[in-house]
Amino acid sequence: MDLRKKKRKVLLMGKSGSGKSSMRSIIFSNYVAKDVRRLGATIDVEHSHVKFMGNLTLNLWDCGGQDAFMETYLASQRGNIFSDVAVLIYVFDIESREVERDLDTYNAIINALKEYSPNAHVFCLVHKLDLIQAEHRQRIYEERSALIRSRSENLSIDTFGSSIWDQSLYKAWAGIVHKLIPNLTVIERFLHAFAKRVDAEEVILFERSTFLTVTSVSSEVGDANPFYDRHERLSNIMKAFKHCAARNTHTTPASAGFVVMHIKTPVFNVFLGRFTDNTYIFLAVPPGEAAYNCAVLNTMLAREGFAKAAATGHGDGFPLPTVESPDGTNGNHD
């Protein structure tokens, strides 16, 4: 766990037209899926800095995928591109007609990466899955990821199937950022203790601007939830509503957002609110209004504790060694 190294270089690669810039725009620049039609081809490398969770800056290198660029990446620019990489995200177009050739390029890239940054994580996204009929999707995706694995030079890679038209994109990217957050264990430990204290079925932490799941904990009952993709769905739901709010209050999606949301039903209660500067906390608790109000109050108190600790320089926006809780009702982890 490295706390000091806050800039992470992320390479986004894949064949031209495979959807790299589209997904980047949706996740980080608040585009909606149908807007990405406007994007043109990426020329050379587009650099962007994405602030994520405050203390972490993703240095995103969106590498244009045309053959000519690919050759320069592998030849003259090899050292420049592939050194110091934390994460490589390689995007495959499921509809590609030249699978063999794609895999050859991928293999060359992996070799270059192995040479300059042997410790980098590799994520392969099999993209545009929406173009495949639903009943064949899983099978084709699995076949393709097996092929990809066989050409990965024994590096351990993660593969995701994705599409910009549904929540699968959020699943893939949440998986990626999960690997990037430096002090995740601290956060998770806190959440565990907190969830236990407030008797929550599920606690999820979302990043503020992207609404990607940072991490989550759930109780035994929460684990019984039959919707395995509920986190991604929530990201998708909330982001769609954020766009609607932006459209109707005449601001940009980047500056729109929620302060707080409560849902009370006879079966469950849900609270969503700002937690730290960069995160939202999502809390699902069993019915019972008094218990729910208590849980909300405790969340607020925990937040104050966080803010105070952050101000005194313990953590940088998020995690701290211990949680200071004003009245002792909150989780402390020893």
Place this chain on the structure above:
Amino acid sequence: MEGSSQLLPEQAQAKAGQLATGNPPDTKPRLMLMGLRRSGKSSIASVVFHKMPPNETLFLESTTRIQKDSIHSFMDFQVWDFPGQLEYTEPSFDLENIFGGLGALVWVIDAQDDYLDSVSRLNRTILCLQQLYPAVNIEVFIHKVDGLSDEYRTDTFQDIVQLISDELSDAGYENAPVHYYLTSIYDYSVFEAFSKVIQKLIPNLSTMENLINTLANNCGFEKTYLFDVLSKIYIASDTRPVDMSCYEMCSDYIDVIVDVSELYSYDNPGRKSKGEQNQEAESHVVLHDETMIHLMEMNKYLCLVSVIRNPESKSKKGLIDMNCRTFQEALNDVFSRSWEQGQGQEQV
């Protein structure tokens, strides 16, 4: 607590419908979708009543027989989707069977196409209906306007209105119940239009509007809608001018609640209640610009959604909740009352 009264609205409406028409069987209010072929009738029905995403309507097959759809909601009604090839005012059709029920005729015109043919057929239909069934509302949807520029849209609208009203006044009908809407399935306009159409079929609309007005004034709401959750049509609202942006946000907020509820309403023996809770769902969200959207379930089918911008009202959330509960009781009273009346008159 409200378990027994939840059933009442349905019964109430069914009885009211029967009374108004005097037709014993199958007297639910009826919406009839007509227009030339490929004008978008089935697409509208699928998007509004079956939650089909608009871009999937491209794959709908052309309708070859009358599609009858029963919608079970706060009031039961039927949607009949007619194939566009035939003209239904010809004597070979059983007019009584088609137009006899209380309801509305929704005529869909493709604004991107040559509409003269459609307009002249509509004129024939209106004239026929005016003679035989003057009570049927005629609603003209000038459809597929998403592809037109603003200016062209207004021109088309005026042109169609002119063509129809000229024909009507030539035939001597000055105040025929014809209304016009610009619609598209790619935005909220078709829901808005359907809301207006349905509202005309609700017998106690003005009472509900009065109630909502009172509530909105007392609570400092900017705009309040009473939504049918399933179709996201609003069946009543306060009488302040309609603000499209409020409507969009309210309608999308219902989606948020429905979607989140779907994710967390699973059955598990381990899920035990930890105290008392109201039986109706309640939710609110505060947006970045301090706007608050407040949603409260009224009964199985309806929910009340309000936009609140007044800072003073927002701080009195408890009072708002209480007022909304009072409104809920009043609303259920309205529904049950019209049922009693219905019974009374029937006996006479």
